[in-house]
Amino acid sequence: MTQVTTDNRIRNIIIALAAVILSAALFFGLQTQTNSTSLEAQAEQSIPIETALANGKPTLTEFYANWCTSCQAMAPEIAEIKKQYGNSVNFVMLNVDNNKWLPEILRYRVDGIPHFVYLNKGGKAIAQTIGEQPKSIIEANLNALIADSTLPYASSTGQTSNFNLGSTENADPRSHGAQVVSE
Template sequence: MSESTSINRLRNIIIALAAIALSTAIFFGFQTQTTSVSLAAQAEQSTPLEVALTNGKPTLTEFYANWCGSCQAMAPELAKIKEKYAESVNFVMLNVDNSKWLPEILRYRVDGIPHFVFLNTTGEAIAETIGEQPSSVMEANLDALLANLTLPYAYATGQTSDFKASVSVSQPNSTDPRSHGAQVKVGS
């Protein structure tokens, strides 16, 4: 074997090893990045609404959707906030695309997401914010919620993604005496 063939073979082995190492690093980098702040992962780890309403801790309820750009933009910062306040605040995530949450969507008049509802220790809604919020605003509101004070940034509105519930009101059904002048139709 000539010396140039040996050098070429060694160079090719080094390039192959470098490519494998780089591919592995990129693969694990993307895995770590997407799972640690994904909305789905955070929703899985969130407190169930039924538990949050009865455990005596204040609650931050987040209405979100996986397709919501503003929700995705806030996910990394909210993950840090949730970690910081995990012991003292319930974090509930309700996906607006799940019809199970339609009563809550209607109760809190969700028409843009992300939509955050702050509940006191008895489960009463005391404030809300809509749209992207800086982490400093979210933390100031959570600190006030924990101290049982007025939230400094209540009813603040940032950038939102449009959302329309799949419920509309149609003409009254005059033949049904239980309708009391209104009929709810599911679907648009």
């Protein structure tokens, strides 16, 4: 009887240790993934637009929203692209839900997100793409931007989330926060 009790205790201790180790691994794995690819984390790490326009480097400006499923889907690839091109290109992120960026939203005619604006070294907008873009297209455009040549995919359009200026207080939840403003 004591052998069975001892065996059960050892088994229970091993199971408990395995559960703790797996829980810790899962927790830290999710923390690392979330911190490096979340839209909020990337926005906090992005370069302020004023700095980007003044430092003489080309810039990729992304208009996004936290509720935008296309923006969320692209976040891990954008994080990888930022690591690869961060020394050569400014990465600016502007949240369309922040009224502070209304002048930029109007200037670049943002009506769907994600909306990417490619700015040359002088801060002039030379191309825009709207919607979910494959990593290869963004990289091709960035390589051309760095080389100061014509962007190969200057006006591509992928899957977007609609964005309309106006209050989202009474918006339909299926509209991802967008609301049609009637005049």
